[in-house]
Amino acid sequence: MNNVNMKFKLIHDSNKILCFVGSSYINKTLKDYFDQYRDCEIYRIEEIENNSQDWFDARQFLTASGSISLKKRIVDSLKKYNPDYFSVVAERNHIGFNVSIGKGTYISDFNVLLDNTVIGNHVVMTHYITASHDTEIKDFCHIGPGTYLLFTTLGIGSYVATKSSFVGKIISSIDTIGYCNYLIGSTVTKNITSVGTYYGNRRVNSNSSIDEKIE
Numbered sequence: 001m002n003n004v005n006m007k008f009k010l011i012h013d014s015n016k017i018l019c020f021v022g023s024s025y026i027n028k029t030l031k032d033y034f035d036q037y038r039d040c041e042i043y044r045i046e047e048i049e050n051n052s053q054d055w056f057d058a059r060q061f062l063t064a065s066g067s068i069s070l071k072k073r074i075v076d077s078l079k080k081y082n083p084d085y086f087s088v089v090a091e092r093n094h095i096g097f098n099v100s101i102g103k104g105t106y107i108s109d110f111n112v113l114l115d116n117t118v119i120g121n122h123v124v125m126t127h128y129i130t131a132s133h134d135t136e137i138k139d140f141c142h143i144g145p146g147t148y149l150l151f152t153t154l155g156i157g158s159y160v161a162t163k164s165s166f167v168g169k170i171i172s173s174i175d176t177i178g179y180c181n182y183l184i185g186s187t188v189t190k191n192i193t194s195v196g197t198y199y200g201n202r203r204v205n206s207n208s209s210i211d212e213k214i215e
Helices: 025-034 053-057 068-081
Strands: 008-011 017-021 040-043 059-062 087-090 130-132 148-150 152-154 165-167 197-199 202-205
Touching (some): 017 025, 053 059
Parallel strands (some): 017 040
Antiparallel strands (some): 008 087
């Protein structure tokens, strides 16, 4: 039975076949949803990476996964085909004025993206996230439930676990280096300049989001 409570919209849609790459829960859920309305397919990267250019030109792609390393590997593997990417945004979000959402990005329900927020390419945003006051989330980030971002630029490939906060100020915004992990309940109040896994402002170890997928 289809879940009638689910409502999603496509952006950056080129009207080609929707192709989900990877067997993540998100990809499977979105494929089941859009099967009602569009031609959809789902594959593992190993099944498609050697297909012809014509095959890729007939499709548009999304890889929605919590694994930064997997997303990066898939996008890098397909780069030679110059594929089109579409994004999916749940309808039950508050999205303000002048909000920019990149390609290959998935935004789930119940988020608040206030004016001038910038969301990059291949980003996953889960639930109950607030991004405000010129926040920028760069490519390949994963943002866990209940996260709050204020006057923050979040570096490429950041993995932010649930109930974390990045609390910058208008006179001292936060800028973080890419490919960091932030553990559950982190509160970040200053710039992060070294790659690693953090609990708040404290660097726990040197593992990047490519090296280790935290929960």
